[in-house]
Amino acid sequence: MDKSLCVLLCCPTIRLFGATEIWNKHYQERYPSRCSHPLFNKRSFRPTDILRSSPTFDKGFFSSASLVGLQNIRQISEDVLEKIPEDFPMADFYGKVSEESCVQPFTAVALQECERMNVLLQEVRTSLKDIERGLKGELPWNEEMDELGDALASDAVPQIWASKAYPSLLPLGSWFSDLLQRYRALHHWVSSDFALPPTMWLGGLFSPQSFLTAVIQTSGRKHDLPLDKLSIHCEVTKKMPDEFLLTPREGANICGLYMEGGRWDFAAGCIVDPLLKDLHPPMPVICLKSVLSDKVDVRNSYSCPVYRTRQRGSTFVWEFPLKTNEPPEKWVIAGTALLLQV
Numbered sequence: 001m002d003k004s005l006c007v008l009l010c011c012p013t014i015r016l017f018g019a020t021e022i023w024n025k026h027y028q029e030r031y032p033s034r035c036s037h038p039l040f041n042k043r044s045f046r047p048t049d050i051l052r053s054s055p056t057f058d059k060g061f062f063s064s065a066s067l068v069g070l071q072n073i074r075q076i077s078e079d080v081l082e083k084i085p086e087d088f089p090m091a092d093f094y095g096k097v098s099e100e101s102c103v104q105p106f107t108a109v110a111l112q113e114c115e116r117m118n119v120l121l122q123e124v125r126t127s128l129k130d131i132e133r134g135l136k137g138e139l140p141w142n143e144e145m146d147e148l149g150d151a152l153a154s155d156a157v158p159q160i161w162a163s164k165a166y167p168s169l170l171p172l173g174s175w176f177s178d179l180l181q182r183y184r185a186l187h188h189w190v191s192s193d194f195a196l197p198p199t200m201w202l203g204g205l206f207s208p209q210s211f212l213t214a215v216i217q218t219s220g221r222k223h224d225l226p227l228d229k230l231s232i233h234c235e236v237t238k239k240m241p242d243e244f245l246l247t248p249r250e251g252a253n254i255c256g257l258y259m260e261g262g263r264w265d266f267a268a269g270c271i272v273d274p275l276l277k278d279l280h281p282p283m284p285v286i287c288l289k290s291v292l293s294d295k296v297d298v299r300n301s302y303s304c305p306v307y308r309t310r311q312r313g314s315t316f317v318w319e320f321p322l323k324t325n326e327p328p329e330k331w332v333i334a335g336t337a338l339l340l341q342v
Helices: 003-010 012-016 019-030 047-052 068-083 090-098 105-135 143-153 172-190 208-223 328-334
Strands: 230-236 252-255 258-260 263-265 270-272 286-292 301-307 316-323 337-339
Touching: 068 105, 068 143, 068 172, 090 105, 105 143, 105 172, 105 208, 208 230, 208 286, 208 316, 230 316, 270 316, 301 328
Parallel strands: 301 337
Antiparallel strands: 230 286, 252 286, 258 337, 263 270, 301 316
16 A cells, blocks of 8 residues: 555544545545546545555554444444434423422432433434444544544443443443443333332432432421431441332432442441452442431441542542441541442
8 A cells, every 4th residue: 555645544634634635636646547436426435435445455554443443333333223222201201290289309300310311312322323324425524433433443432422421430331231221220210100219229320419419308398397407317228129129208228339448247237347359349228318417426437438430539429427336537548438330
């Protein structure tokens, strides 16, 4: 292959600014006999279209987002589009809610979650359809398609999806399976007329803070208490999610949490040292209730921070007071925390 063509194709600046015009001019000057190729009659095409038809085409020259990678990108795109669910019917949901005199806090959270899920699903669906059209030559190949193709080929979550989603450190395959699981959990919640499930997967929400705030708001409305004087009380049970069949009369049961830097002792009912090689032991179901702040017993408890991912930092959610027989400073030094995703 001509070295000048290699430079032309690989230079990011040329690929982003006027690649089609520069390619046409260069190719017609270099190879006038080949300018009858049918791809020159298209409004837009990708440089790899011409090269793939050339007998001197070098398959080992291009990056993972082209050539052999194009087949993988197309296959991944088709698989995702086949499995991605339909959007939630928000008009129907709001029609049901409008019949109520007062929207309950948990119902408001469910509606917000459905809206956020729809935004993410629409972004995934639209971007994949665009890249399929780009692969066929029906749309001009642009920078967004390049970034999306590179991410799909390397099993990474595209940035354009991550910006509409929730914090996650999972690779693309696991991320999409997690997305489908979140959709099913949310669909189960809203399909029961927004009735709170026996246990709520806290990590499956776009905004877990909103759900925890709804726990406080619901209790405040029920007992006519000021919200600024209420706080979350945690009672760690000895049961796992499948052992709960009924919704609690007050508060909410949450599940899907993991502890890092320690573990929960079911028998003793407190935080203890972690076992060897058990980095993220699962927590049992936690019962959340709202109580007056001045009645919270903070003795023998550790204010355990809750994070969405192992990255911690900006993924902070809340602090749960958990029982401990050790000084709380021990768990502070150990960096003990609860994670919503591992």
